[in-house]
Amino acid sequence: MEREINTSEFLGKRTVILGDVNTGKTTLSRKILVEFCRQGLSSRIAVIDLAPEIPADVLVARGLQGVGGKLLPSGESDVLYLGASLKPPRLSSVTEEEALEIARENVAKIEGLFQDFGRSGRDILFINDISLYLQAGTTEVLLNWIRSAKTVIANGYYGESLGSGVLSRREKEQTGRLKQYFDEVIELVIPLGARRGGG
Numbered sequence: 001m002e003r004e005i006n007t008s009e010f011l012g013k014r015t016v017i018l019g020d021v022n023t024g025k026t027t028l029s030r031k032i033l034v035e036f037c038r039q040g041l042s043s044r045i046a047v048i049d050l051a052p053e054i055p056a057d058v059l060v061a062r063g064l065q066g067v068g069g070k071l072l073p074s075g076e077s078d079v080l081y082l083g084a085s086l087k088p089p090r091l092s093s094v095t096e097e098e099a100l101e102i103a104r105e106n107v108a109k110i111e112g113l114f115q116d117f118g119r120s121g122r123d124i125l126f127i128n129d130i131s132l133y134l135q136a137g138t139t140e141v142l143l144n145w146i147r148s149a150k151t152v153i154a155n156g157y158y159g160e161s162l163g164s165g166v167l168s169r170r171e172k173e174q175t176g177r178l179k180q181y182f183d184e185v186i187e188l189v190i191p192l193g194a195r196r197g198g199g
Helices: 025-038 056-062 096-120 139-147 166-179
Strands: 014-019 045-050 079-082 124-128 151-157 184-188
Touching: 014 025, 014 166, 025 045, 025 124, 025 151, 025 184, 045 096, 079 096, 096 139, 096 166, 139 166, 151 166
Parallel strands: 014 151, 014 184, 045 079, 045 124, 124 151
Antiparallel strands: none
């Protein structure tokens, strides 16, 4: 069933949208963003987009179409869009050590985006793929970065599809801890019989 977006459910709160690959996390976040813009809030909004750059051939080889969607605002809005060139640690490495090193490099870039947000004066923050930060960063440091936002809409991977190595276990543990600091937790699941793709 199509979810109706009521901005009053989200304004002034911290909401995190979690789920496995292709459960519609970015799609739901985009719907909320569009509705916020429709309500004339775009000048207060910043989007920190952490969706990594994933080569199409890698996705096809792993059977993971639809992974890593960007949360792009519409062209006419004055939403502040903050993004960086980030690598997907699990999908662009051969060993656990290599994946962890890529995750640490990502965190350094991501913290630069949070600094930019802190200087922006905006009070509504959307974070796409928050779990990418938690692969090598911590929940506590993340909460410090976002403390100036009155409204937070974040989404992140919280599932089993991308493996269960050291990095995946750390990401899942940190994301699980993050849930307790948010006012609303929306956990999405893949409908029975649904095919992989999109979202």
